Amino acid sequence: MMNLTLKIWRQKNASDKGKMMDYALSDVSPDMSFLEMLDVLNQELIEKGEEPVAFDHDCREGICGTCSLYINGRAHGPETKITACQLHMRSFNDGDTIYIEPWRAKAFPVVKDLIVDRSAFDRIQQAGGFISVNTSGNTQDANAIPIEKEHADKAFDAATCIGCGACVASCKNSSAMLFVGAKVSQFALLPQGQVEATDRVLNMVKQMDEEGFGNCTNTGACEVECPKGISLENIARMNQEYLKASLKG
Amino acid sequence: MSGILNSSIGRKFAMALSALFLMIFILQHFAINILSVFSPDTFNDVSHFMGTFWVIQYLLQPVLIFGVIFHFVMGFVLEIKNNKARAVSYTKNNPSGNSTWMSRNMIWSGGFILVFLIIHFIDFWIPEINTKYIAGDMSGLINPEIADSGYRYHEELVHKFEPIWRVALYCIGFIFLALHLLHGFNSSFQSIGANNKYTKGLKGFAKVYSIGVPLGFIFIALFHHFNH
Ligand code: HEM
Ligand code: SF4
Ligand code: FES
Numbered sequence: 364m365m366n367l368t369l370k371i372w373r374q375k376n377a378s379d380k381g382k383m384m385d386y387a388l389s390d391v392s393p394d395m396s397f398l399e400m401l402d403v404l405n406q407e408l409i410e411k412g413e414e415p416v417a418f419d420h421d422c423r424e425g426i427c428g429t430c431s432l433y434i435n436g437r438a439h440g441p442e443t444k445i446t447a448c449q450l451h452m453r454s455f456n457d458g459d460t461i462y463i464e465p466w467r468a469k470a471f472p473v474v475k476d477l478i479v480d481r482s483a484f485d486r487i488q489q490a491g492g493f494i495s496v497n498t499s500g501n502t503q504d505a506n507a508i509p510i511e512k513e514h515a516d517k518a519f520d521a522a523t524c525i526g527c528g529a530c531v532a533s534c535k536n537s538s539a540m541l542f543v544g545a546k547v548s549q550f551a552l553l554p555q556g557q558v559e560a561t562d563r564v565l566n567m568v569k570q571m572d573e574e575g576f577g578n579c580t581n582t583g584a585c586e587v588e589c590p591k592g593i594s595l596e597n598i599a600r601m602n603q604e605y606l607k608a609s610l611k612g
Numbered sequence: 613m614s615g616i617l618n619s620s621i622g623r624k625f626a627m628a629l630s631a632l633f634l635m636i637f638i639l640q641h642f643a644i645n646i647l648s649v650f651s652p653d654t655f656n657d658v659s660h661f662m663g664t665f666w667v668i669q670y671l672l673q674p675v676l677i678f679g680v681i682f683h684f685v686m687g688f689v690l691e692i693k694n695n696k697a698r699a700v701s702y703t704k705n706n707p708s709g710n711s712t713w714m715s716r717n718m719i720w721s722g723g724f725i726l727v728f729l730i731i732h733f734i735d736f737w738i739p740e741i742n743t744k745y746i747a748g749d750m751s752g753l754i755n756p757e758i759a760d761s762g763y764r765y766h767e768e769l770v771h772k773f774e775p776i777w778r779v780a781l782y783c784i785g786f787i788f789l790a791l792h793l794l795h796g797f798n799s800s801f802q803s804i805g806a807n808n809k810y811t812k813g814l815k816g817f818a819k820v821y822s823i824g825v826p827l828g829f830i831f832i833a834l835f836h837h838f839n840h
Contacts, residue, residue, distance in 0.1 A: 370703070383703050436706030462704035469699045535707060535716055536694035538620075568621055577697030578620045578690050580718060581799040587710035596807045603805030605621045 365391045365457040369404065371416055372464045374473050377480075381473065383462075393453035397440065398423060398430060400452055401463075417476040423448040425590065428525030431532065432477060433464040438529035438588040446527060446590045466528050468537035470574040483574040484526050484542060490570035491563035492546045494555050508554055518552040521545045523591040530585035530593075536577030541585035543571050544597035551604050561608040568605055623686060628803035630683040631796055635821070637676055638789075642825050645832050648769055656763035660752040663740065663765075684726050691719045714795035721792035728785030735772055773836035782833045786826035793822035 366389045374381030388404050395403070398420050405415035421427040430447040434440035440450045455461060463477065471479040496502060510518075522545075530541035547564050550556025556563070579598060586595045616622035644662065647655040662668050707716055714721065743749050755761040773779055797818035801811070 372703075433702060436702065436704045437709050441709075464702055464704070467698050467700055467702055469697050533707075533710055535698075535711075537697035538694075540620075568619055572620050575697060576620075577694040578624055579803075580690075580694070580715060581795075581802045582711040582715035584707065584710040595802060599802050599805045599807030601805075602621055602625065602803060605619075606625060606805060609616050609619075609622065 364389075365393065365452065365455065365459070367391055367400075367455065367458075368460040370460060370462045371477070372473075373416070373476055374465075376475055377472055383464075391452055393451070393455075395452045396423070396448060397432070397434070397450040397452065398448050417474075417478050419478045420448060425449045426525065428527030428590075431466045431479060431481070431528055433462075433466060433532055435462050438466070438533040439527075439590060443587060444590055444592055446525075446529075449590075466532035468528075468531050468576065470537065470539070470576050471528060471531065479528075481526070481528050483576070484528065484539070486574065487539070487543060487567050487570045488526075488546065490566040491559065492550075492567060494550060494559060496555070510553060514552045517596075518549050521548040521552070521593065521597055524549075524589075524593050525591060527590060529588045529590060531576065533584045533588040534577065534579075535582060535584065536580055538579045538585075539571050539574070539576040540579040540598045540601065541589060541593055541595070543567055544595075544599075544601040545593045547601045547604055548597040551600060560604065561611055564601060564604040564608045568601075623690065624803045627683065627686050627690065628800040630679045630686070631800045632804075633676075633679045634683060635793070635797065635800075637679075638825060639821075642828050646828060648766055649832055649835050652766040655769075656752075656765050659765035660763055663744065663752065664750055680729065684722060687719060687722050712795060714791050715799070718792060718795060721788045724788040725785065725792060728781070728788070731781060732785075735778070739768075770836050770840045773833055774840075776837065779833050779837045783830050786829045789829075790823055790826040793826070794819070797822050 366387070369386040369388055370383050371386060372381060373384045386404060386408075388400070388407070391400055391403070398418070401416060401418055408415045419429040419431055421429045423430070425446045425448060428446065430439075432439065432447040434447065434450070439445060439447045441454055442450060465471075465473050465477045466479045466481075468479075470483045471481055474480050524542060524545035526542065528542070531537050531539050534541075547567060550563060551560060581595070581598075583595060586593065617626060644655070644658050647658060749756050752763050752765065753759070753761050754764045754767060773782075798811070798815055801807070801814060
């Protein structure tokens with residue numbers, strides 16, 4: 364069992380200034396997940412009549428991407444290729460002080476405590492992260508369209524992005540290029556994506572810029588912190604697609 | 613092409629193109645400078661050619677000056693924009709866990725290169741422009757009155773590297789250039805969308821270039837300081 368000091372960002376609402384607050388938590392099992400540890404803390408706070416810490420979570424198995432926690436200076440904590448819900452307390456030691464903060468980006472304003480508003484990502488998706496297919500009964504069988512294995516694999520890898528925003532949170536510029544790069548690549552590599560390719564990349568990048576995300580300096584922090592291992596190659600592909608589209612458009 | 617410089621990717625692309633141009637220029641600059649170590653006469657001849665050939669003086673030189681100014685102005689613009697994208701910073705941040713110091717401090721390495729460049733301009737470029745275009749002496753001779761007095765370039769170079777403070781300053785400037793390029797070289801290829809099967813090989817070459825070229829410049833400065 365471990366005793367921990369937690370330093371957690373508390374902020375009542377979007378307009379509150381917010382501050383870091385200290386909490387002591389004892390008897391933490393190393394087998395708990397990080398979110399379970401927060402559940403235990405919240406139970407204690409509720410029993411004391413205090414406001415529990417608000418944090419985002421849903422699937423708790425690394426699929427949905429909602430659990431956005433900046434733990435000890437890293438997105439999703441010290442381990443790589445996992446989300447915060449997949450992080451376990453065995454990654455920490457008895458007596459540790461753990462800092463827990465929300466994603467920090469102008470485009471991701473804090474809603475409450477550790478919850479941020481990531482609807483900027485939704486708006487980027489709405490700007491072009493889709494294909495228009497006639498589904499009124501005459502859809503083609505997917506297997507009828509042959510696709511090179513390498514392209515199929517790369518498109519699939521890009522499509523594993525869960526939109527968690529760890530890339531933005533860990534980028535020194537709060538840049539969303541890895542997310543948008545993945546969403547553009549996922550279609551750019553497949554024949555189904557070609558019809559709207561030009562508009563897609565132009566509109567998605569335009570929306571990304573309007574949301575106030577920063578530029579990419581190619582530090583590669585996003586790739587290291589991405590729970591799905593989305594590669595920087597996707598940003599390069601987006602840059603290429605963007606250039607092609609700008610020359611056309 | 614509608615307003616490509618107004619987009620994040622467009623700006624990055626322009627940044628990378630100016631950087632690629634500067635990297636080619638610096639290689640060329642190094643190739644000429646190293647001649648000053650091995651063959652002062654060849655160095656003099658090439659310097660005279662570079663300093664008087666109209667294509668270089670009136671076409672390439674303005675392009676270079678534009679390239680340098682564009683690069684550092686855009687560097688500052690990007691830095692300001694990027695800082696604005698995060699209004700509240702983290703209480704505890706551990707960026708060394710996911711990225712290199714060089715990649716996160718391009719504005720600092722670049723800033724020191726800019727200081728170096730200003731001094732370098734005052735040292736060499738302004739006197740050169742003054743001699744050629746203001747005093748009107750295009751002869752390149754040590755004494756323009758005496759036809760066989762020989763070219764002045766090597767002598768001026770050696771003279772400049774007499775004071776140890778200037779040698780030290782040049783060495784520091786080139787250390788910052790090496791740091792800048794250790795991230796920048798590969799970064800510029802990523803920016804223009806080239807990340808493919810050649811990227812791994814390019815990374816090796818990038819290390820050789822980014823350390824080798826600045827080290828070469830440092831060698832030249834030290835050579836002239838201690839050898840004359
Ligand atoms: C004059 C002073 C300079 C300043 C202030 C400066 C500043 C910068 C900055 C801030 C960046 C990063 C931009 C970003 O966030 O994407 C950068 C990138 C770069 N710089 Fe410089 N720099 C200078 C000189 C140079 C020189 C002389 C060279 C080459 C010989 C050079 C080569 C590069 C390269 C290769 C990159 C990477 C471009 C990319 O990421 O696409 N810089 N510079
Ligand atoms: S690219 Fe990776 S880090 Fe970014 S949103 Fe997608 S899954 Fe999350
Ligand atoms: S809660 Fe769904 S990924 Fe963590």
